[in-house]
Amino acid sequence: MNILHVIANLAPRYGGPAKAGMEMAAALAARGHDVTIFTTNQDGSGVLEVPTDRTIRKNGVDIRYFPVIQPKFWRTSPAMAAALKKEMPRFDIVHIHSLYLFHGMAAGHYARKHGVPYIVRPHGTLDPVMHARHRYRKKIMETLFEDRNIRRADALHYTTEEELLLAEPYVHGSSGFVVPNGINSSDYRELPPKGTFRSRYKLLEGKRMLLFFSRINFKKGLDVLVEAFRDIHRRHPDTVLVLTGPDDENYGQRVRDWLKAASLSEFAIFTGMLTGTDKLAVLRDADLFLLPSYSENFGIAVVEAMACGVPVVISDKVNIWREVVAEGAGLATPVDPIRVADAACQLLDDPELRERMGERGRAMASQYYEWSQVAAQLEQEYRRLAGEAGRAGSGRGAQAGLTWGS
The missing domain is CATH 3.40.50.2000 (Glycogen Phosphorylase B;)
Structure with missing residues (x-):
């Protein structure tokens, strides 16, 4: 399969989410899949010393870093959006990491536009404690794009049963699956x-x-x-x-x-x-x-x-x-x-x-929690969702929603 992961950043300072995103992609690549990561070069208030004009190959994964611009709290990257618009049709499935950020808005929009099945991984943002934090700002984002992203996702990816249960009040009935994070x-x-x-x-x-x-x-x-x-x-x-x-x-x-x-x-x-x-x-x-x-x-x-x-x-x-x-x-x-x-x-x-x-x-x-086992579980979910999307036909792209940059 040709798999795209979209994540806001991979800098080590961001801890578990960045680490898990990179290792998840590498574990899938080790199973023979073509895996690409789209991310930004953000590193706190600065940027990583990585090229943003070409692909980097690491642990069998193609990584594209895109420049982040203001407002950086939203991980804004028009260059990433342009690449998603151009390259989305070549992927079999898209895995979007976290909510309420620019990369999720752009990836969800172009996945729907091109009829590519996509998964949203909340990363704990739908836990009641985190859901209540910055509620006014998040409500604006939910109205503009995030509720649409969640409702029309092919599935939500949770890493524990507890996370799935805690998120239920906020996902508008969208289905999900549980596959844990891993380690080597x-x-x-x-x-x-x-x-x-x-x-x-x-x-x-x-x-x-x-x-x-x-x-x-x-x-x-x-x-x-x-x-x-x-x-x-x-x-x-x-x-x-x-x-x-x-x-x-x-x-x-x-x-x-x-x-x-x-x-x-x-x-x-x-x-x-x-x-x-x-x-x-x-x-x-x-x-x-x-x-x-x-x-x-x-x-x-x-x-x-x-x-x-x-x-x-x-x-x-x-x-x-x-x-x-x-x-x-x-x-x-x-x-x-x-x-x-x-x-x-x-x-x-x-x-x-x-x-x-x-x-x-x-x-x-x-x-x-061995990554080789976790990747096998993810692969099974990807194949199931890609198969269901294929049976649903080409009408999927008609419900892209947001019309910016189309």
Whole structure:
């Protein structure tokens, strides 16, 4: 199949969505498909140092970067729209990542215009917490294009059953399927020697390391984490909190202020974003992974921690929490600092339980979230939807909707 993925950005600072989009495309290419990604060169307030005048080949995937222009919050790229208009007819199916952004409006419009089946992946934006955020601005976009994109999509792609259920009130009856995100378990098979990360920080000598490994972002429950850490550290003074991840919109300063107010600054380490062996080293040395998010459509960082044998404590708003608990790979709590602290202390007090959960998490990651398996599931959905679109005939293109740039 000739498959197009359309995503706002691939810069590493955007965390799980960018990582998953690239790896998903590569896994499909490994199954013999022709896979193309259309994206922008946005990297925060700047741009990536990538060519925007030609295709880049990476991991078997053709990647087209297009210039982003103002307003950048909308990931605006007329050059991408022009390419979609020209090239859309050659694709068998289109996979649109996330809502409320320019690339989704353009891709949905031209897919309908040319009768190409398309899938919309909400990326958690239809979770009630996220749906309510910036509601006025989103309502305008829903009226202009997003409701149409959702109603006329051939399917919505969710990564968990929980995400599907939470999105139901907002999808106008559109059908969907569940296929999870994935990892390449081989990337986590050979880990750095234990102690590699700890050796870089004197503070970690003889201490137990609690790891937050995600974007420094409002939805990650960092206010809850700081309050929970206050209680954990009172009960276990040998604990240090390590926060690893890119800082969204300078939110990290707020976290530092909370830590200072709680007299915990000297027991916390901010590493920034880590990649490659540095990332594996911090995961390898963690005693416990903590993620008390307010909203998390999947939680790829949770799977990465489990792949490294780290027991996890997550909130029941991280949408794989049921699976994690059922497999015995970790504990889940409400988004409440007392409950988070109690769960963390339960594991800190029981080394054997931590070890068992770490082993079960490693098994769970490889059994359920290997990209080769995930890609096979996606391929099955693509073929089903492309077949249904073909049987529906050529009348699909008559309902393109928005008439701009037609």
